Amino acid sequence: MNFLQGQEALTNIEWILRAIIAFFFLLTVAKLLGQRTISQLRLLDFVIALVIGNIIAHPLSDEHLGLKGSIISTIVLVALYLCSIFSILKFPSLRRLINSSPITIVQDGEILYKGLKKARISIDVLIEELRQQKIDDVEKVSLAIWEADGNISVFLHPKYEPITPSTLQIETESFNLPRIIIKEGRINFKELKQTSRDEGWVVSNLENLYQTEVKNVLLATLDNKDNLKVFLYK
Incomplete structure (x- = not known):
């Protein structure tokens, strides 16, 4: 395990092992941090962006670090990323392991504390998100779901839904973008x-x-x- 320690030089295999360990370590850390931390980024996307950014930045700012190791590490990480994406598409069980399942946090106007706790968000965050969607009262919400990308999908109770032409059965023209x-x-x-x-x-x-x-x-x-x-x- 000497490749984990600081050395004058590393072999190609040691650089590859470092990259693999860093990838899965950060994947685990990001998973533990929760969805709020990686809001609007999927878990794999967050990890790959974070790691590659640091790998490329260090050799550019430290003259004692060679670019060769960073290039090898980046290639390995990109390969791991692409393999992970392929695996997620092919194996649903792996998809559920990496991508968090949606979490119900409001149902029929009632706040589900267990859902908030599981999503690791506070009441303040929930109220803020509802305000951003112009919802002033939680009781108007029929269903609110915390999505894997950190956003909240909100469905109002039908009686609080805005009136639309389709509600009044009014014929409208098709949309045309100027x-x-x-x-x-x-x-x-x-x-x-x-x-x-x-x-x-x-x-x-x-x-x-x-x-x-x-x-x-x-x-x-x-x-x-x-x-x-x-x-x-x-």
């Missing part, structure tokens, strides 16, 4: 071509509707009903 035809004083000809319009049409409408030129336009969009919206530099 195209950006001018940005920062330049016409986007690729987008303009998709609207079956040309530069002359754009220039003419800018003069007639806004009494301005293309160079004065910060942003201009055009929807499928030929509604032109223009935002000028101010």
